[in-house]
Every structure is written in structure tokens, then in C-alpha cells.
Amino acid sequence: MEFKETKLLYAAISNNDNRKLDESVAAEWHRAIERNLAGRATLQDCLAVVEEWFDYPRDTYFTKGIFLDLMRQRLRLMPRDIRVDVGLAKRLGFVDECHDSRVPLPVDAANKLAGYRASVNAENNKHALEDGPNVSPLELDVGRRV
Known part of the structure; x- marks a missing residue:
């Protein structure tokens, strides 16, 4: 900045x-x-x-x-976020396996990971809309005798 x-x-x-x-x-x-x-x-x-x-x-x-x-x-720079992000970035191949889990991701890897998360969230939202609204089991009347 x-x-x-x-x-x-x-x-x-x-x-x-x-x-x-x-x-x-x-x-x-x-x-x-x-x-x-x-x-x-x-x-x-x-x-x-x-x-x-x-x-x-x-x-x-x-x-x-x-x-x-x-x-x-x-920016996901808290210690727990860094550990989670580094682990996921390693699994996805965005950083080397030797990257220390206490060191924040390089900016390019962090951007790739953010893009990955956005695409996964968009895909999940698309399926949620296609599958219809979630209904609580308490609202179902299947097999109930009155």
C-alpha cells in the first residue's frame, strides 16, 4: 500500500x-x-x-x-489460518512440501488458494440452489401417525 x-x-x-x-x-x-x-x-x-x-x-x-x-x-494471517492454508496449499501443489507451516503463504499462492476456495464455494452454492431448500427433519411428516 x-x-x-x-x-x-x-x-x-x-x-x-x-x-x-x-x-x-x-x-x-x-x-x-x-x-x-x-x-x-x-x-x-x-x-x-x-x-x-x-x-x-x-x-x-x-x-x-x-x-x-x-x-x-x-487476510488469513492468524497462526491457525496460516497452518490451515499452508496445509491445503501443499496438498493442492501451490507451494513446496518443505514450506514451513508457521510462515504465511507467498502472495501468489495465497491468491491461488483464494481463487480455489471461491470456485469451491460457488460450486457448492450452485448445488444447494439446484437441490432445493433444506428442510428440517422436524417438518417432515413421513410415517407419523396422528
């Missing part, structure tokens, strides 16, 4: 909680994003996290730490 995008992000945050827009604070946020998210963050993802946070009233102040945690969740 470029610095001008970080300034736009910080402007969106400051519009929501009335904090003072300051160039030095935006630079600090930019360094934190680059250091912690390793070039994986896009402005669209960041703005989505900010919008989701401010959609509901909260008692806590929106900090860099909260933002980075939410972004790690969104």
Missing part, C-alpha cells in the same frame, strides 16, 4: 471518530501496515475493515493494534 492510500485510510478513520488528521500519524500507520502486513494489504481491504468496525457503536477507541488484528483476520 502506498503512503497516499494510507492517508486516505486514515482520513476515513478520522471522519468516523473525529480524530485530528495529521501527516506524522498517517506515516506511523503506514509503517505499521507495511511492517505487519508485508505488502498484502490493499486499500479496499483496509477500508472494508474500517467500515465494518464503525458500523456498530463501540466503547473502545479504534487503534492501530485493533486495525492490524482485524486485517490479519481478514
Whole structure:
């Protein structure tokens, strides 16, 4: 993410909680994003996290730490997500078998895996629509005597 995008992000945050827009604070946020998210963050993802946070009233102040945690969740950079993603990427052949399960996937492998997941989800949704609505067993009247 470029610095001008970080300034736009910080402007969106400051519009929501009335904090003072300051160039030095935006630079600090930019360094934190680059250091912690390793070039994986896009402005669209960041703005989505900010919008989701401010959609509901909260008692806590929106900090860099909260933002980075939410972004790690969104980008699947939490330790459990990394282990799951690396294991699946190895099985699908997106990374070498020697890739450490504690190290996040390279960006290209993560994008391939996201595409794979999207195609599987689309296929599952298509079958769910074709098969009709799911009916609870409690709603069935098969073999019941009244």
C-alpha cells in the first residue's frame, strides 16, 4: 500500500471518530501496515475493515493494534489460518512440501488458494440452489401417525 492510500485510510478513520488528521500519524500507520502486513494489504481491504468496525457503536477507541488484528483476520494471517492454508496449499501443489507451516503463504499462492476456495464455494452454492431448500427433519411428516 502506498503512503497516499494510507492517508486516505486514515482520513476515513478520522471522519468516523473525529480524530485530528495529521501527516506524522498517517506515516506511523503506514509503517505499521507495511511492517505487519508485508505488502498484502490493499486499500479496499483496509477500508472494508474500517467500515465494518464503525458500523456498530463501540466503547473502545479504534487503534492501530485493533486495525492490524482485524486485517490479519481478514487476510488469513492468524497462526491457525496460516497452518490451515499452508496445509491445503501443499496438498493442492501451490507451494513446496518443505514450506514451513508457521510462515504465511507467498502472495501468489495465497491468491491461488483464494481463487480455489471461491470456485469451491460457488460450486457448492450452485448445488444447494439446484437441490432445493433444506428442510428440517422436524417438518417432515413421513410415517407419523396422528
